[in-house]
Amino acid sequence: MEIIRIPMIMREVTMTERIRGKTIGFVPTMGALHEGHLSLVRMAKGENNISVVSIYVNPKQFGPAEDFLKYPRDTEGDIEKLAGEGVDILFLPDDPHMYLEDFTTQVKVEGLSERLCGFFRPGHFTGVATVVTKLFNIVIPHKAYFGQKDYQQTVIIKRLVKDLNMNVEIVVCPTVREKDGVAMSSRNAYLLKEERQAATAIYSCLQEASKAARSGTTDVKELKRLMENILCAVPLFSHVQYASAYNPETLEELEKIKGEALLAVAVKIGNTRLIDNLMVVPARNTIVY
Amino acid sequence: MEIIRIPMIMREVTMTERIRGKTIGFVPTMGALHEGHLSLVRMAKGENNISVVSIYVNPKQFGPAEDFLKYPRDTEGDIEKLAGEGVDILFLPDDPHMYLEDFTTQVKVEGLSERLCGFFRPGHFTGVATVVTKLFNIVIPHKAYFGQKDYQQTVIIKRLVKDLNMNVEIVVCPTVREKDGVAMSSRNAYLLKEERQAATAIYSCLQEASKAARSGTTDVKELKRLMENILCAVPLFSHVQYASAYNPETLEELEKIKGEALLAVAVKIGNTRLIDNLMVVPARNTIVY
DSSP states (O other), X not given: OEEEOOXXXXXXXXHHHHHTTOOEEEEXXXXXXXXXXXXXHHHHXXXXXXXXXXXXXXXXXXXXXXXXXXXXXXXXXXXXXXXXXXXXXXXXXXXXXXXXXTOOEEEXXXXXXXXXXXXXXXXXXXXXXXXXXXXXXXXXXXXXXXXXGGHHHHHHHHHHHHHTTOOOEEEEEOOOBOTTSOBOOGGGGGOOHXXXXXXXXXHHHHHHHHHHHHTTOOBHHHHHHHHHHHHHTOTTEEEEEEEEEEOTTXXXXXXXXXXXXXXXXXXXXXXXXXEEEEEEOOOGGGOOO | OEEEOOHHHHHHHHHHHHHTTOOEEEEEEOSSOOHHHHHXXXXXXXXXXXXXXXXXXXXXXXXXTSSTTTSOOOHHHHHHHHHHHTOSEEEOOOHHHHSOTTOOEEEEETTGGGSTHHHHSTTHHHHHHHHHHHHHHHHOXXXXXXXXXXXXXXXXXXXXXXXXTOOOEEEEEOXXXXXXXXXXXXXXXXXXXXXXXXXXXXXXHHHHHHHHHHTTOOBHHHHHHHHHHHHHTOTTEEEEEEEEEEOTTTOOBOXXXXXXXXXXXXXXXXXXXEEEEEEEOOOGGGOOO
16 A cells, blocks of 8 residues: 655646546545445445545644544554555645645535534534545545545535536445444544443434334424434433434425435534434335425 | 537546646636737647637626626627637536536635735635636646736635645736736726726836836835825726735735835726736845845
């Protein structure tokens, strides 16, 4: 596995491969890799000639009170995992290479960036959209792979790519879960044993809401109540930020389930913020026209 | 000359040429082409295998009270001029192809976009940065050509390209002037005969300030007074928006001329807004350290 640290060199390498007719599959990450990331890596490898993974903890997508400094970092372990998967190139830039001193440009996906997580993390998705634009311009991939766990992120990046006419296909891969259903996340590492146990309520609540929707509950108020009841019963959850059903494209909260809907949750366990989601398609005979 | 209206087709064409090893030179314009534009076209042709010109009056860079609707349009005349220059491809998109209904992304170059013209045209340079990002992603040029008349625009686009790691070289070409010194501009077409005559004061004032700076005037207050005196003596100028010396990189107003400086002016003649600028390098013995 080749490790590249300089954006200009990274671009030269993939540009040369593109001209040779090779396809580039790209997995942007913030490191602390888990099975969720590795499932993206396998997809990227399977569908392309060259696989590129980036590890970069992007400071611009963390708020001032957020966990940038203590975000889990394990570059050595990550390198071992990626080499084990047979990744071709690891792009591992430093801050000074990514954001020069006079850096000042922002890419903002208005509207979508302010909903759900964006409401609780102002500026977060502008940081994401900006760094993803940079990474796409540096790596110039044919396809880029993202996990469905960060559903809002995938919607924003798809819109960004469409709006700015970027030449890359966004592939969204299923959330990978632990045996007890908890979505894999680098932030799970923050959790104490009993917090980790409590976290199972997130997926349970999504499953319960999904079951209710599939068996005919179309009123989102009712689904929301169901979800909140489950989540609020967990004493370790210090804040249920949102838990409801949303339009999967606009991310607006629904009133009625009429077709495919996104069930999404964000809770805080102590200072750790966890998110998860589930797409639900109600049974045909319950769809309201 | 091939005329392409659909972004996806435009990109396919230049992508194919790039893979064949051809270089692409690109001149983005809003049409109503004059000799200034054509000088850029000649540069693009001379330095590249394939020349692409776009004509698109970008609604996002006009304020609500600005001249979007009456901005001069002469597509037939433009096509004739470009064909006459031997341009290879004209990219001529429609609004619905450039901004889909759910378009919502903005590219903003903070700081630089709020100074000079940006102060009087809020949102203008975000509209410019957004459309230029789109056009670069559609045309994927090796080099793109801009006129120095829109100096602030060139600084913002250079920063944008650097900040977002875009793979394009920005070439800034000298302002082309009428015989009487007035900088060529599509908006000159708005001017009545006496207004057009009055417009000569803009370049005169830049020349006078340049002369003063080159012969030892380093105090910008003094240069500014000199410029304003010339401009305010013209009764047809309804508003002198700015006239002073600026740092050519940060666009901040200078206090002392210490090296290369940008002299820049914006005035309104009736409802027509005209801008011009001149780079000045003071004589070596007058440089203040």
